[in-house]
Amino acid sequence: MGNQLRKHIEEVVALSDDEYTFVLSHFSKEAFGKNDFLIQKRESVNHCYYVISGLLKLVYDDADGKKHITSFAMENWWESDFAAFFTQTEAQMSLQCIEETHVLSISLNNYNKLAANFPKMEYFFLKKSNAGHIASQRRILSFLTSSAKERYEQLLEQYPVLFQRVPKMLLASYLGVSRETLSRLSH
């Protein structure tokens, strides 16, 4: 567990022991129970989270009180309400545990300090941000071009583990279909 973030960063840039100690000093370790909130809607968003273990859902409540799942986050994923985090505005979404979850959290201040003082991490953050942007573009395309059935099959192919760990109702919300439609798709 002590090395997990290091391995994750070293997929992009190599770090010496001292450099990793320096990087890690910008993060705090936190543990959350099932159903705990890391981010609450309308509150300020002070941290971005790197998931060590567990599973989270990023949820948007629309004007009618209906809940929509923007994304799931599990081991080695980075999650936050990024708009609120980077622009320091109030959360439009909530981030809640589906399972007991361990994270490393970083404040915007520490994120900016790390990026400004340590070019390797600025490079790492740039790579991660570009990858996140690419993943979002793919999801936009899937809404434009794919039927609910195709979106279901893409998700099953990309993240089969979600189907073991996430209740059907939440998968339906992520796919933008009703639970009944999902049941039909999964048979």
Add this chain to the structure above:
Amino acid sequence: MGNQLRKHIEEVVALSDDEYTFVLSHFSKEAFGKNDFLIQKRESVNHCYYVISGLLKLVYDDADGKKHITSFAMENWWESDFAAFFTQTEAQMSLQCIEETHVLSISLNNYNKLAANFPKMEYFFLKKSNAGHIASQRRILSFLTSSAKERYEQLLEQYPVLFQRVPKMLLASYLGVSRETLSRLSH
């Protein structure tokens, strides 16, 4: 026109004259006519584009040959098939001019060199990438939570100029609705 990119970068970081000359040396100026392609589907994607003037559409053709507009790009926007550009894989989308368009293009090699050798530009690229990621997240949310009518109204509010410059058929494709539905919405 010579100063447009500088003003755009200086919204994020200040540059000296020498620094701007250095930055600009990594870009090439290019002009394209209406309907010209900057990126063709299945070809390699060698550049990312900063739009000086004009208007572009990023288009995905699905398996049935139906065209979907992933995004529009106009003055001061950055556009490419980012997945193909950053991972150096073949284009899944095409990038085509709706109007005569002038751009500054940068290769991945120059993008990486500029980010590696000049921390101010690495910071600028990180800010842009995070902003792009945030914009994509908003679009995903709009597909999950908004009706076609609401998406139409959001677009009208955010980018009224698109309604003067973009044919109705392309707006419908961007919104993921039929042209008939769009006609109904716009009355």
